[in-house]
Amino acid sequence: MSNKSFPKTVVVCCNTHGEIPIQVDSSNNQLMDIDININKMTKELPPGIEHFHKISAVLPGVANISTLENSEYLTQKVFDEIANCEINEKNMWYFVNRIQKRLISANQCHHKILMEQKLSSTDSNAKYLNKFQNYSDQMFNRVHFSQKKATFINKIFYRFKPDDLKNMENTESLESAKYFNKIVIMSGNEEETLDIFELLEMVGVHTDEISLYEILELLAGLGATNIAYVDLSCGWIRTDARTERRIRKTIMSSQLY
Numbered sequence: 001m002s003n004k005s006f007p008k009t010v011v012v013c014c015n016t017h018g019e020i021p022i023q024v025d026s027s028n029n030q031l032m033d034i035d036i037n038i039n040k041m042t043k044e045l046p047p048g049i050e051h052f053h054k055i056s057a058v059l060p061g062v063a064n065i066s067t068l069e070n071s072e073y074l075t076q077k078v079f080d081e082i083a084n085c086e087i088n089e090k091n092m093w094y095f096v097n098r099i100q101k102r103l104i105s106a107n108q109c110h111h112k113i114l115m116e117q118k119l120s121s122t123d124s125n126a127k128y129l130n131k132f133q134n135y136s137d138q139m140f141n142r143v144h145f146s147q148k149k150a151t152f153i154n155k156i157f158y159r160f161k162p163d164d165l166k167n168m169e170n171t172e173s174l175e176s177a178k179y180f181n182k183i184v185i186m187s188g189n190e191e192e193t194l195d196i197f198e199l200l201e202m203v204g205v206h207t208d209e210i211s212l213y214e215i216l217e218l219l220a221g222l223g224a225t226n227i228a229y230v231d232l233s234c235g236w237i238r239t240d241a242r243t244e245r246r247i248r249k250t251i252m253s254s255q256l257y
Contacts, residue, residue: 018233
């Protein structure tokens with residue numbers, strides 16, 4: 001991405017782990033009042049961001065059951081759209097709509113194969129796969145934020161650490177992966193695609209986690225005003241199933257995610 005001028009309209013694609021933080025009462029380790037927690041989970045758009053479009057692969061509380069190959073494939077589909085379209089504020093709605101439709105279509109084949117896998121009831125991934133299947137018809141939800149509708153869920157994104165990567169299937173493919181375990185700022189030139197974690201390291205910040213607000217604040221500081229964010233991460237919530245359902249319902253009814 002050119003150092004001369006950072007674009008006002010950018011597309012970001014996330015291929016890391018994702019989690020929605022919740023407020024816990026440390027004295028008894030019980031979730032506090034749900035309304036208070038929703039407020040604790042949210043942030044307002046930073047100054048300078050006029051439009052923020054977000055496409056989320058899965059709903060809050062749902063793990064995105066995918067493969068390395070599928071993550072790379074879906075991200076490449078996003079890049080292909082960018083390469084074939086000069087994105088600006090005027091056509092952003094049209095572009096995001098195209099991305100959403102293309103992701104849904106591209107993911108259908110992967111989902112069909114995944115659902116045909118015969119996982120036993122004792123498999124540690126079975127409950128996550130079942131939940132993923134139950135909400136599969138609501139994948140790639142899209143929402144728009146602006147300074148008039150500025151409140152969003154401040155999700156946290158984590159890079160997988162080396163020990164995590166060793167336990168993954170198809171570790172041979174990791175070396176050739178272009179997008180996995182990255183949050184990439186995309187342009188029409190694939191060589192100029194920039195990972196946010198690498199960008200931070202260039203200025204001396206070494207971290208394996210970053211919040212959505214911090215990403216938006218960084219982009220606003222660089223001069224971006226219109227952002228499309230494609231979130232292919234999980235929507236993990238560390239709580240019991242009942243509370244998770246309450247949080248999911250509250251978040252989605254308020255269009256915060």
